[in-house]
Amino acid sequence: MATSVLSINGLRKRFGATEVLKGLNLEVIPGAIHGLVGLNGSGKTTTMECVLGMQTFHDGEIRIMGRDPLQLWQGGGDVVGIFDNPAIHQHLTVRQVLEHARLLCPQPCRSASEVERLLGISSYSNYRIKQLSLGNRRRVSIAHALLGQPAFIVMDEPFNGLDAGGVEDVLALILKLNREEGSSFLLSSHQLAYLERICTHISILHQGRISRSGQLKELVSTQQLQLTIVCDRPEAAQAFLAHHTKAEDLTIDSAGRLTLKLENMQAAEINRLLVNGGFAVSELGAKTQDLSQIFHDSLTGRAL
Numbered sequence: 001m002a003t004s005v006l007s008i009n010g011l012r013k014r015f016g017a018t019e020v021l022k023g024l025n026l027e028v029i030p031g032a033i034h035g036l037v038g039l040n041g042s043g044k045t046t047t048m049e050c051v052l053g054m055q056t057f058h059d060g061e062i063r064i065m066g067r068d069p070l071q072l073w074q075g076g077g078d079v080v081g082i083f084d085n086p087a088i089h090q091h092l093t094v095r096q097v098l099e100h101a102r103l104l105c106p107q108p109c110r111s112a113s114e115v116e117r118l119l120g121i122s123s124y125s126n127y128r129i130k131q132l133s134l135g136n137r138r139r140v141s142i143a144h145a146l147l148g149q150p151a152f153i154v155m156d157e158p159f160n161g162l163d164a165g166g167v168e169d170v171l172a173l174i175l176k177l178n179r180e181e182g183s184s185f186l187l188s189s190h191q192l193a194y195l196e197r198i199c200t201h202i203s204i205l206h207q208g209r210i211s212r213s214g215q216l217k218e219l220v221s222t223q224q225l226q227l228t229i230v231c232d233r234p235e236a237a238q239a240f241l242a243h244h245t246k247a248e249d250l251t252i253d254s255a256g257r258l259t260l261k262l263e264n265m266q267a268a269e270i271n272r273l274l275v276n277g278g279f280a281v282s283e284l285g286a287k288t289q290d291l292s293q294i295f296h297d298s299l300t301g302r303a304l
C-alpha cells in the first residue's frame with residue numbers, strides 16, 4: 001500500500017493567462033477524511049479534476065493510490081470521484097441507472113438495491129432521474145459511486161442540495177465507509193461546520209497554494225485562545241497583561257471588558273497572573289477557535 005493515497009507536489013494550473021494553482025502541495029494519508037476548504041473560485045474543483053485525470057496541468061506531480069491520474073483505470077475502481085453536478089441520464093429510472101453503472105463497474109461488490117438502501121432512496125427506485133429533487137439526484141450519484149468498494153473517494157461539495165436529513169445521512173455514510181471499510185476521503189466544502197464534525201485533516205487553499213494543512217485536532221488545539229475578562233482597573237490590567245504576556249488584540253470594550261487573544265496559555269494561568277498582580281477578577285470567559293475562525297485567520301494572513 002502506498003504511504004499516501006494522494007500526494008500532490010508543486011501543482012500548477014492555468015486557464016488562459018490566469019494561474020489558478022501556483023505550486024500546490026497536498027498529501028492525503030490512508031484512512032484520512034481530509035477536507036479541502038477555500039473561497040469560491042480558489043481552485044478546489046480544479047484540484048480535484050486534476051487529481052482524477054479530468055484536467056491537464058502545467059507543472060507538478062500527482063500520485064493517486066501510487067499511480068499517475070491518467071492511469072486511474074488500472075485500479076479496478078479503487079478511486080471514485082463524486083461531483084456537485086452529476087451527469088446522469090435524465091430519462092432512465094434510478095434502478096436502471098444503477099444497474100447500468102453496475103455492469104460498467106470493474107469489481108462490483110454491492111447490488112443496486114443495497115446502494116439504494118444505503119442512501120435512503122429505495123422508494124425512488126422507479127422514478128426517472130428528471131423527476132427527482134436535486135438532493136435525491138445527489139444521493140443517486142453517491143449511490144452510483146458506491147457500487148464498488150473504493151479505497152479513496154474524492155467528493156466535491158458533498159452536502160450541496162441536501163436538506164438537513166440528507167446531510168446527516170451523508171455524514172454518517174462517510175464515517176461508516178471510513179471506519180468499517182477503511183475508505184479514505186478528500187472532500188471539498190464551504191460548510192465548515194460539517195467538515196469539522198467528520199474530518200481528521202484539513203487543508204486550506206488560498207491564492208493557489210495550501211496555506212495551512214494538518215490534523216484538525218492539532219490545528220484547533222494550537223490556535224489562539226480568545227478571552228473576555230471583567231476585573232477592576234481594566235486599563236491597569238490591560239497594561240499589566242501587555243507587559244507580562246504575549247497577548248494580541250488587547251482591547252477594552254465600551255462595557256469595560258478586556259478582550260484579548262493568546263497562544264500557549266490557559267485561561268487559569270491568566271486568572272492566576274491577574275490575581276497575583278493584585279486585580280480582582282469577577283468574570284473570565286475563554287473560547288478556542290473553531291474551523292471557521294482558523295479559515296478566516298488563514299485568509300487574512302494571520303497564523304500563516
Ligand SMILES: Nc1ncnc2c1ncn2[C@@H]1O[C@H](COP(=O)(O)OP(=O)(O)OP(=O)(O)O)[C@@H](O)[C@H]1O
Binds near residue numbers: 041042043045047
Ligand atoms: N474551464 C475553465 N476555463 C476557464 N476558467 C476556469 C475553468 N474552470 C475553472 N476556471 C476558473 O478557475 C478558478 C477556480 O475554479 P474552481 O471551480 O476550481 O474553484 P472552486 O474553489 O471549486 O470554486 P467554488 O467553491 O465556487 O466551486 C475560477 O476562477 C474559475 O473561474
